[in-house]
Amino acid sequence: MGVLGLLAVAVVIYATTFLDPNDLKPRLADAVREHTGLELSLNGPLSWTFYPRIGVTVEDASAHLPDQDSHEAPFAAFRQAEARLRFAPLLSGNIEIDGFTLDGLRLNLERDAQGRGNWERLIDTVAHQDSARPASASRRPQRVSTAGDRPLAMDIASVQVSDGQVHFEDRQHDRDMTLSSLALLASNVTSEGSFPLELSFALKGTQPELAGNISLKSQASLDLNNATYALNGLALKGSARLPTLDDEHDQSFTVNASRLAADLNHQRYTFDKAAFDGNFHVPFLGDRALPLGGEASGEVSLEDNHALLKAFALSSGQLLRLTGSGEASGLDDDLHWQGQVEMAPADLRSWLERLGQLPPTADAQALQRVGFSSRVEGDRHVAHLNNLALNVDDTALEGTAVLGLDTPLLHADLEGNSLDLDRYLPARETQASSAEGTPQAVKESAKTQTDSQASSSDDTWTLASVLDLALNLKLEALRVHGLQLENVALQAQGQDGRYRLPTLAADLYEGTLRASGAMNVAASSTTLSFEPQLAGVALQPLLRDALGRDDIFRGTLDARAALSSAFGSDASLLANLNGKASFDITDGAMIGVNLPGQLCTTAAMLQGNSTSHEWSSDTEFNEFAATLDIVDGVIKNDDLKVTLPGIDIAGSGQIDAAARNLDMALAARLVDTADTQGCPVSNTLSRIQLPLHCSGDLKDSPAQWCRFDTDAFRAILQKTAASEGQERLREHLDRQLEGKLGQRIEEKLGEDSGSNLRNAIKGLFQ
Template sequence: MMSGSVDAIIGREISWGEYSMKALFRIVLAAIGVLGLLAVAVVIYATTFLDPNDLKPRLADAVRERTGLELSLNGPLSWTFYPRIGVTVEDASARLPDQSNDEAPFAAFRQAEARLRFAPLLSGNIEVDGFTLDGLRLNLERDAQGHGNWETLVETVARQGNDQPASPSRRPQSVASAGDRPLAMDIASVQVSDGQVHFEDHQNDRNMTLSSLALQASNVTSGGAFPLELSFAVKGSQPEMNGTISLKSQASLDLNSAVYSLDNLALKGAMHLSALDDTHEQSFGLKAARLAADFDQQRYSVDSAVLDGTFYLPSLGEHALPLGVEASGEVSLAEDQASLTSFALTSGQLLRLTGSGKASQLSNDLHWQGQIDMAPADLRSWLERLGKLPATADAQALQRVGLSSRVEGDQRLAKFTDLAVDIDDTALKGSVSVGLGSPLLHASLEGDSLDLDRYLPPSAASAASSDQAPQPRADGAPPAANAGASLNESTLALARSLDLDLNLTLETLKARKFQLENVVLKAQGREGHYRLSRLNADLYDGALKANGAMNVAASSASLSFEPQLTGVALQPLLKDALGRDDLFRGTLNARAALSSTLEGNDTWLDHLDGKASFTISDGAMMGINLPGQLCTTAAMLQGNNTSHEWGSDTEFDRFAASVDIVDGVIQNDDLNVALPGVDITGNGQVDLKAQDLDMALAARLVNTADTQGCPVSSTLSHIPLPLHCSGSLSDAPAQWCRFDADAFSAILQKTATNEGKEKLREHVDRQLEGKLGQRIEEKLGEASGSNLKDAIKGLFQ
């Protein structure tokens, strides 16, 4: 019985517990329902009996306090209720504090609407069902001093943010209650339509407008990815442009950690740029695996970005120029550094430049370093497409150019170390420094073979071989071959500011057709004053040493050059320099001190001055035999004939002269040529500008064993045989010199007169010493007679 009572009591307790739990659950549900009904009632009451337009003054005051903008709500405010709470604002504008009513407002929109989901509000979450903005107008302006009208707004908002209590951390933290939980962002859709942003820059005279701006996004959540689309039309001046741009991506906005990113970015654009081409549309596209910005850590990165573009240039005609860029990198403003992990610049098959690098001290004193490599490419075609191809004598030059180098520098200087450059058939290595802030070139290079003539502008000689003949000079003289071009103003401006330090070593060098070996060149200077401190080279079995200077700091440029040639084979030198091997052969030793000035359209040759001396030993004048001509003439004068066989050239032991050069005209009065059996002296001039010569020579025949085919009388050996050499330097030597009969006739007359006078003097002397002398002394006395005889002899001295 006792047992049955216990069981009954226990059963009643269990039933009571169940009843109590059910009652409690009913009470909670009832409370929730009452609260929900109360919230609905409050919302219904607020939307029914409260006019949102009454809030306009408070909204304007709040905007003014937070941003400094003067808000004008010109249209009505309205809201909606269940299933979404929404508010609509029409015709609103905001002006800057100092803006007048006559100016366009800083910002305005036609209509804006925000809709909130009601149910999530009960759990403390904000879920925006949608946000639309139609007819946005934003006017940005920078004044002549570079101050933007938005800067005041940014400063005001930043100041308001600094006035708020500091939060320990913006990152998510564990919370003890729902009230401590951070609000979640969940926006079903965002839509902006018919937007316009106008930007005017008075400092740089630029004007740009983004119109038809449209933005769409859906399922916008904090920390999650959502699709984003953006498009707009752009029109501007300086530079003139007109086109459209569109963007698609998966965006991520982590508001708590301030991390924002665009994944799988795809951007496309099409633009008319008058600066490039008026008729064709320039198109480009950008794809990137990820663009990210961490504003808390001030870190920004791009991963696998690829930019492809097709551009048209006037020089290309209907052909497009493809350009592509691939890059991955990161910028950290907090650490004041950046890195470019990979980079590639391509232009179809014409160019591929790759590299990597890093930079530090971004905000203060920028320093950077890295590596660049350019695969051998047809640089000529690439430069031609860009309209930057320089005039070169060789139409095949620059078709194979590649390089590899470490790079480093700062804002003022770029240094290329461990540099290896391949230019066509030339390989160079060393180091180069290039100025970024001002013209500077410091280089130390060594290489194998360089044909500099390939890369220089075509010479006058090349132009003469083309269909268009060179034009005569303004003074009527024919154009001088390789006279050198005048310097234009852009070249002079660069030369007046260039900081130059050049050290060059080459195994072989071809320059202005001269073939040099084992070349060592050193030059330096700045601010228009430059000096060639050393030029040493092996030259045609001999040696060249030279130094010089150039001054372009003044209004006119001046040049000085002091070359010295030792043991140089003359015939190959003339063949390469003038394209002729029919002038002279022999071994040349020469020294010169030359100077010139350059003004206007003049060339260096027009004002060439200086002094020079030279000696040619064991040589010959080609194509003419002067001893043969002289011997034939001498035999004829003596009434003889000669059957001696003469060679085709004039062999000589020594050919020497010293010259003065004035305005490109070489003047000489001490020419001396020593030939076997003949001594030649002369004087005259060679006009380098007119390319002609005029020389008077005098040859004396000498009875030597070498003149066995040309016997010379003692009388004739004392008579100079005159030669006159004149004509164009382009003619063969055989056309230059001829026997001067007129001069020889004058010499004979003078000689005959002198010989007759001598015979008369001898006859008078004999008479004065004989009976005639005795008679004079007898008549006048010994002293007076002696004086008279001396006076008579003086008449014939």
């Protein structure tokens, strides 16, 4: 044992005495230049170390890229490096590295404005040198005569890097980042198998501003001969603070992959079972984190300009799961891609709520089941969705769509079952709240609401001003603002802020709706035009669904209109409404009141007669028609015509749509007709018009709008008295007013009001 120990000591003394490590400097510089193209400068001494293993230490070394100015910061540098040697090979005169330690690494990576990195020259050189190596070259240590000619072994028991720093500057995308406190640990490093690898560093960026920490564990494999590199069983985790996103919370994530591989000779990159999971904080979520996860497998071949995504999945907890697959060709210049994508029915409402983007909806359950599936294909400019199946709650749509990728574009041809749009609009109470109050308050409220909507939807209007739109939509049923439409066919098209509605056709309450329109959002204020036409529409169910009331009218409605409006920051949509309209209601009735019965009873009393005719509870009419002129939200009419059995009514006035009030003057004239046997009318009485004045808030019932116009009736009686004979008429009216007619007036109007009316009538003839 003593002899063997002395022999080992003798060998060490011999090796360290006659093998000067500084003799390796030229060989090391040549080897680095040969294999990498780097110009290695060994500024410090090379020295032996004896404990715990024999090794060589290098201090203060740097490496410049080919053609790089020596006065520039080196591509790579280190403070100290130590190579530990295996003892047994030294006995046969060979050198094999047992371990490698690197302290104070400094690496400068740069990408120029054209997108080429300074490291790419290094990779190209390594790949060229490795591919040019003879296949028969043996990697086993060889016996050589001088230390300067001895090759470096390719197997390293361990590699350790500490206190490293990597600076990365990307001039193409204006990025600047630094990796500091970099530590790397690898053992049994070889090009013939895999070896464990651990890496960690602190990350700091100025463009964008960020700070964080990253750690990685994996089994790495390096095939230098074939220039293939892989990470197996990758486990990456990290956290970072991004002040631009949230300056109070760290964004955390993990990445796990079965295998990541790169084949530099064929420029092929693969990833198998790569999984991403993270929790992200955004300001509008408060302290709650947004979970995001993803899984994918695929490969990218730059040599073939081809990419394959075998399968991918994107999820956010239980709120979202998007899956699919695809492939792409022509990656360099003529990109074309295709695949399949599917989103399982998901609670989109909760997702939007967490993002702070949930719009107000009348139905609190809306958007809780949203999913779709489609074949997809496209290029750099557009995406085509074929065999598209879209489900939104109870609505199912099928068809095709085209989406713009570099410009806003939406072309779609869809068919569906039914859509209740009211579920996704604000509740009616919210919409109607601005209609309450005084006319001036209403106008101010409408303006405030419009300003608020315009302020909150600037991005939407910006998109609308540049969107290329072509939409064909067919629905079995559509509910909007309470109206129920069936067999709906809609076309919309336009671009650059100018859009048209060439066709809107639907069945509407036993009748039809036909309409066209246009919208211009390119100007400073948005302008709209709309031309609807209704034919044979049942009026009572229309009013029931539109206004929530079925106690006003029934009948068949025909109507048409040509309307236009504009809205911006100065006025509401209704305040700028202009146009013309007309309507005609036939075979209808005013519900809950019988106007002929009341007037005929009064007429019989005025003539000293009585009637035993039984009247219905409604006022049936043959026709109810008018034409309308609309100027700045005020609807004016001067030809209202209502034809009742035995009564003709004419009227004129206006309705302020923005202030939601009306002011109308009506005149009823009794007519002696064959079908009103209970209402005989004298020639004198048939010439007297019974005036009504209707005014008030549109939200009130019609019974609250209209009242008997005493002043107008006084003027009518004076005119009639002058033509018929004042004294005779006065005596006749006195008898009637003191008799049953006076009693009926008091019954209808009350004792005080009735007395006042009787005295007013008498006063006309004093």
